[in-house]
Amino acid sequence: MTDEVLGAWESYYVIVGSSAAALTGLQFVVIALIAEYQQEQQVSNPETIGAFATPTIVHFCAALLISAALSAPWPRPGPVAAILAIASLAGFAYVGLVTRRARRQTNYKPVFEDWLWHSALPFLAYAAVAGGAFSLVSSYEVTGLFFIAGATLLLVFIGIHNAWDTVTFVTTTRLRPEKMAEVSGTPNDQPSGTTAATTSAV
Numbered sequence: 001m002t003d004e005v006l007g008a009w010e011s012y013y014v015i016v017g018s019s020a021a022a023l024t025g026l027q028f029v030v031i032a033l034i035a036e037y038q039q040e041q042q043v044s045n046p047e048t049i050g051a052f053a054t055p056t057i058v059h060f061c062a063a064l065l066i067s068a069a070l071s072a073p074w075p076r077p078g079p080v081a082a083i084l085a086i087a088s089l090a091g092f093a094y095v096g097l098v099t100r101r102a103r104r105q106t107n108y109k110p111v112f113e114d115w116l117w118h119s120a121l122p123f124l125a126y127a128a129v130a131g132g133a134f135s136l137v138s139s140y141e142v143t144g145l146f147f148i149a150g151a152t153l154l155l156v157f158i159g160i161h162n163a164w165d166t167v168t169f170v171t172t173t174r175l176r177p178e179k180m181a182e183v184s185g186t187p188n189d190q191p192s193g194t195t196a197a198t199t200s201a202v
Contacts, residue, residue, distance in 0.1 A: 020156050024060045027060070050105075052162070059158050060156065062155055063152050063153075066151075084133035095123045126151070
């Protein structure tokens with residue numbers, strides 16, 4: 001892997017890495033909303049936060065780590081490939097842990113969209129990082145760099161989606177039943193399908 005090959009990706013990883021670092025602050029706002037919501041509802045479940053909130057921070061940090069690793073002036077591809085391989089294995093283990101927490105928590109019943117964005121797509125992203133790490137030490141280093149770049153951007157998109165999904169859920173469910181009925185035009189004990197679909201995940 002030559003400096004010219006990595007140099008061509010420098011601007012890309014500056015953009016993606018800095019975006020991941022900046023967007024990490026978004027999750028602090030999300031956590032504040034969750035804490036306020038749980039206080040109002042008089043519920044507290046660390047498993048729910050661990051399943052639907054903390055992973056966003058982890059994915060942003062993973063994108064930042066990958067961007068930093070690919071921006072460093074490595075003399076040979078071995079070290080950066082090793083870092084990416086370790087990061088992908090840690091990602092696999094963490095996605096498994098998140099899936100387990102999502103099944104165990106009782107505050108919310110996940111739907112297909114939740115499993116897609118919190119389990120399937122993160123697993124795919126870390127798999128692409130693992131494949132890219134292997135390609136860096138083979139004859140397909142250019143292809144591997146595209147896999148890694150796509151995975152890094154996907155992790156950022158996953159974090160953005162999940163943070164927005166959480167904010168949407170908390171903001172919507174904090175509406176009083178009377179207000180929900182006024183907005184949806186349905187009885188208090190029968191929320192509309194649009195409202196139910198909007199509140200898709202914590």
